[in-house]
């Protein structure tokens with residue numbers, strides 16, 4: 559594995575949230591991105607192999623309560639689930655640890671990220687915000703994409719609408735460092751693989767769906783039994799860059815199953831739950847640490863958005 563030193567980050571958490579507002583507009587009470595979502599509850603059960611990866615407490619004991627939020631991508635609370643801006647979808651998980659502590663994972667449904675670094679991501683957001691339908695050609699976005707192939711690949715990749723939030727894989731994208739009780743270190747990226755399999759809608763069937771079909775669908779689905787995901791760790795190979803989420807690791811990398819996430823029930827007062835929830839990618843117990851500086855940068859920006867939506 560390699561972790562070359564990046565230049566110090568220039569963009570502040572406020573810059574980043576302002577840049578997101580520049581793309582999606584300001585919507586009082588809403589998240590700056592992933593504004594539309596639904597909160598559910600469930601449990602996480604670690605696999606026997608999980609303790610060989612990390613000593614983190616939620617990876618040792620059965621029946622960890624979790625709060626989960628599924629979301630559409632855009633920072634637009636009224637976005638239709640059928641709109642292109644609804645992808646990638648989000649999966650945020652809060653594990654409730656013994657003694658009242660929590661740890662979070664914030665993942666999305668694309669195995670990659672448009673930008674190598676936080677500053678690159680802000681540049682992309684600014685270019686997007688300046689490239690509306692009336693912008694002269696070439697737009698700032700055209701120029702940006704010309705020199706950033708990973709961003710172009712991310713924006714142009716097909717992202718079909720899923721049948722369900724429960725038939726879509728999610729990816730943690732940023733790399734974490736895991737340490738087990740014997741001090742053995744593993745670097746890896748999370749994947750959440752739906753036990754029901756990956757299932758998408760055709761374009762024609764997507765167009766027939768109601769704007770809120772995903773929230774209604776998951777509410778119905780959990781009434782018939784838990785919606786399950788295998789939580790898997792994709793392990794870095796020697797030479798894999800740990801601090802560049804724009805580079806997707808090959809699917810041939812070794813994986814270890816860390817456990818099963820079971821989503822059971824929609825939370826009753828969903829608006830209140832969504833407002834109160836703040837997920838932080840660097841809220842971590844002993845045994846897990848960030849291996850990519852974007853993780854701390856994200857965790858500084860999310861509270862700025864949280865503060866603005868209260």
Ligand code: HEM
Nearest residue numbers: 574589590592627648649650665666676730731860863864
């Ligand atoms: C520098 C890079 C990033 C920045 C600046 C950023 C910024 C933000 C902000 C400001 C929020 C709203 C937080 C709130 O109001 O609670 C948010 C939410 C979210 N972000 Fe990011 N993000 C970044 C990278 C990522 C990556 C790599 C992923 C996927 C792996 C991701 C997935 C999500 C999801 C799923 C949510 C919704 C969380 C929820 O349900 O509350 N973000 N992001």
